[in-house]
Amino acid sequence: MRYIVGLLLLLLCTCGVYAQDQADPTAKVVNFPSKFFTRIQQKTSTLSAELTRQTEKYLTKLAKREDKLRRKIAKLDSASAANLPPSQYAALANKLRMDSGRAVASSGEYMPGIDSLKGGLSFLSQNPNILGANSAMKGQLRKSFTQFNQLQAKMQDADAIKQYVQDRQAQIKQYLLSKFTTLPPGIANQTQAIRQETYYLSAQLKEYKDMLNSPDQLTEKALAILEKLPQFQNYMKANGQLGSLFSLPGNYNSTTALEGLQNKDQVVALMTGQFSGGGPDPLSMIQQNVQAGQSQLDNFKNKLAALGPGSGDMEMPNFKPSRQKTKTFLKRLEYSTDFQTTSTSYYFPTTTDLGLNVGYRVSDKSTIGIGAAYKIGWGNGFQHMALSSQGADIRSFIDVKIKGGFSATAGLEYNYQQLISSFQQIRNLSDWSKSGLVGISKAVSMKNSVFKQTKLQLLWDVLSFSQRPRSQPFKFRVGYSF
Numbered sequence: 249m250r251y252i253v254g255l256l257l258l259l260l261c262t263c264g265v266y267a268q269d270q271a272d273p274t275a276k277v278v279n280f281p282s283k284f285f286t287r288i289q290q291k292t293s294t295l296s297a298e299l300t301r302q303t304e305k306y307l308t309k310l311a312k313r314e315d316k317l318r319r320k321i322a323k324l325d326s327a328s329a330a331n332l333p334p335s336q337y338a339a340l341a342n343k344l345r346m347d348s349g350r351a352v353a354s355s356g357e358y359m360p361g362i363d364s365l366k367g368g369l370s371f372l373s374q375n376p377n378i379l380g381a382n383s384a385m386k387g388q389l390r391k392s393f394t395q396f397n398q399l400q401a402k403m404q405d406a407d408a409i410k411q412y413v414q415d416r417q418a419q420i421k422q423y424l425l426s427k428f429t430t431l432p433p434g435i436a437n438q439t440q441a442i443r444q445e446t447y448y449l450s451a452q453l454k455e456y457k458d459m460l461n462s463p464d465q466l467t468e469k470a471l472a473i474l475e476k477l478p479q480f481q482n483y484m485k486a487n488g489q490l491g492s493l494f495s496l497p498g499n500y501n502s503t504t505a506l507e508g509l510q511n512k513d514q515v516v517a518l519m520t521g522q523f524s525g526g527g528p529d530p531l532s533m534i535q536q537n538v539q540a541g542q543s544q545l546d547n548f549k550n551k552l553a554a555l556g557p558g559s560g561d562m563e564m565p566n567f568k569p570s571r572q573k574t575k576t577f578l579k580r581l582e583y584s585t586d587f588q589t590t591s592t593s594y595y596f597p598t599t600t601d602l603g604l605n606v607g608y609r610v611s612d613k614s615t616i617g618i619g620a621a622y623k624i625g626w627g628n629g630f631q632h633m634a635l636s637s638q639g640a641d642i643r644s645f646i647d648v649k650i651k652g653g654f655s656a657t658a659g660l661e662y663n664y665q666q667l668i669s670s671f672q673q674i675r676n677l678s679d680w681s682k683s684g685l686v687g688i689s690k691a692v693s694m695k696n697s698v699f700k701q702t703k704l705q706l707l708w709d710v711l712s713f714s715q716r717p718r719s720q721p722f723k724f725r726v727g728y729s730f
Contacts, residue, residue: 280379284470285388288369291460292395296402298576299456300345303406306449307337310413310442317420317438321427328427335416344405348398361461363489366400368474369393371483378477399460406453413446444567452574572609580609582617584703586727590720598626599638603727607647619643623665639664640674647689655689657705665719684711685723694728703727 314335322329372378373393376386420439424431431439463471474480484490572580586603602624607617620643625636645659661683664674674680687707694701705725712721 280385280473281466281470282382282385284466285385285392287464287466288365288392289388289395292392292399295456295460296395296399299399299402299406299453302452303344303409303449304341306445306452307341307409309445310449311335311337313438313442313445314420317435317442320432320434320438324432325427332423333419336412340405340409340412344402344409347401347405358489359457359461360490361463362457364471364484365460365463365467366396367484367488368471368480369396370487371474371480375479378479403453403457403460406456410450410453413449417442417446440567444569447569448573451569455574570611572611575609582607582609582615582729584727584729586621586703586705586725588723588725590723598628599623600626601641601725603641603643603725605643605645605727607645613649615647617645617647619645625667636667639666642680645685653691655691657685657687657689657707659685659707661685663719681715681719682711683709683715683719685709687723691729699728699730701729703729 318329318332321332369389369392372389376389379385379389420442424435424439428435584605584607586605587600588603589598589600591598600623601621603619603621605617605619607615609615619641621641623638623640625634625638627634627636641664642662643659644661645657647655647657649655662680663683664680666679685707687705689703689705692702692704703726705723705727707723707725709719709721709723712719
C-alpha cells in the first residue's frame with residue numbers, strides 16, 4: 249500500500265511540474281545554451297573581417313583595371329581618356345572599413361536564417377530578464393547583438409558597393425559607346441576583366457550572406473527554444489521581415505476587411521479615364537507601349553553586342569565562372585582516404601597501403617594536394633601470416649578533370665620500404681625511393697552520410713625500372729572522399 253501511495257504522489261508531482269511548464273513557457277529558457285552567444289560572436293567576427301578584406305581586394309583590382317583601361321584609351325586619344333569620370337573605389341573601401349554598425353532595416357531578398365537570428369537577438373535584448381539572473385550571459389547578449397548589427401551594416405555597405413560597381417560598369421560602357429564603333433582588342437580585354445571582377449564581387453557577397461543565413465546545430469537549438477515562447481512569436485509577427493512583408497489587419501478574416509477595395513470594373517474604368525487619349529481600350533495601348541519599349545531595348549542590346557566581349561547583361565556572365573573563386577580556403581579543401589594492396593614478391597611480403605590525403609581545389613577542374621600512407625605487412629601466404637610494419641609513403645599529386653567523372657592524375661611519391669622498428673630509421677632520406685606516377689581516375693558518387701564518392705585509380709610508376717629492388721610498375725588504388 250505504501251508503494252502505491254508513493255507512486256501516486258510521484259505522478260502528481262510530475263503532472264504538476266508539466267502543467268507548470270505548459271502554463272509558463274518561459275521556464276524552458278532556463279535550458280538556453282550558454283555557448284550560443286559565443287558562437288554568434290565568432291561567426292559574425294569572422295564574416296565581418298572576411299567581408300571587409302575580400303571586398304577591399306576586389307575594389308583594388310577594379311581600380312587597377314580602370315587605370316590600365318585609361319592608359320590604353322590615352323594611347324589612342326589622350327583627350328578622351330581625360331573625360332572618363334574618376335572612380336570612388338577608395339572612398340567606398342574606407343567607408344566599409346570604418347563602419348562600426350548602426351540600426352539597419354531589412355531589405356532585399358528574404359533570408360529566413362538571418363531574419364530569425366536577428367529577431368532572436370533583438371527580442372532577447374529587449375527582454376533580457378528571460379535569461380534569468382545570469383549577468384555574464386546578458387553581457388554576452390549585448391556584445392553579440394552589437395557585432396551582428398555591425399556585420400549587417402557592413403553587408404549593406406557591400407550591397408551599396410555592388411550597386412555602385414554595376415553602375416560604374418554601365419557608365420564605362422556608355423562612355424565607350426560614345427567613343428568607339430568597335431572596341432580595340434586591348435580595351436575589349438580590359439572591359440572583360442572589369443566585368444569578371446564585378447561578377448565575382450557579387451558572387452562573394454552572396455557567399456557570405458549564405459554563410460550567415462545557414463544556422464549551425466547550436467543556433468537551431470537556441471532558436472527552437474525561443475520559438476516556443478508566445479512573446480517571441482508575437483514579436484516576430486510584428487517585427488520580423490516576413491511578418492512585415494505579409495502584414496495583415498486584425499480583422500483580415502472578416503467581411504469588413506473587404507470594404508473599400510476596388511473591383512475589376514472599377515480598375516478598368518479608372519485606367520480608361522487616365523488614358524483617355526489612347527482610345528476606348530487602354531489595356532491594348534499599354535501592351536503596344538510595352539512591345540515598343542521591348543523593341544528599343546533589343547536594339548540597344550544589339551548595339552552593345554557589336555562592341556565585342558564584355559558587352560552583355562551585367563548580371564549574367566559571358567564567361568564560365570569558377571565556383572571555387574569565392575569560397576574560403578577551408579571550404580576548398582577536400583579530404584580522402586585510399587588503400588592499395590601489393591602481392592608478395594621475392595623481396596617484399598604482401599602489403600596494404602592505407603593513405604590519407606588532403607587536396608586544394610585550384611579550380612572547378614583541377615586539384616593539387618599532399619598525403620601520406622602507412623604500409624602494413626601481412627606475411628607470405630595464408631600459412632605464414634604475420635602482421636608487421638613495412639614502411640611509409642609521402643605523396644604529392646594533381647588531378648585534372650577530363651569528362652564524365654574521369655580525371656588525369658599525376659604525382660611524385662617517396663617510399664620507405666623497409667621494416668620499421670623505430671622512428672629513427674625513417675629519418676635517413678637516402679633510404680627512401682622515388683615513384684613518378686601518371687594515370688587515370690574514375691569518380692563515382694555515393695549516397696552516404698560519411699563518404700561523398702568512390703575513386704578508382706590506375707597508375708603507372710614511370711620510375712619503377714630504375715628502382716633497386718624493382719617495384720611493381722602498375723598500382724591500383726581504391727579511395728573514398730569525405
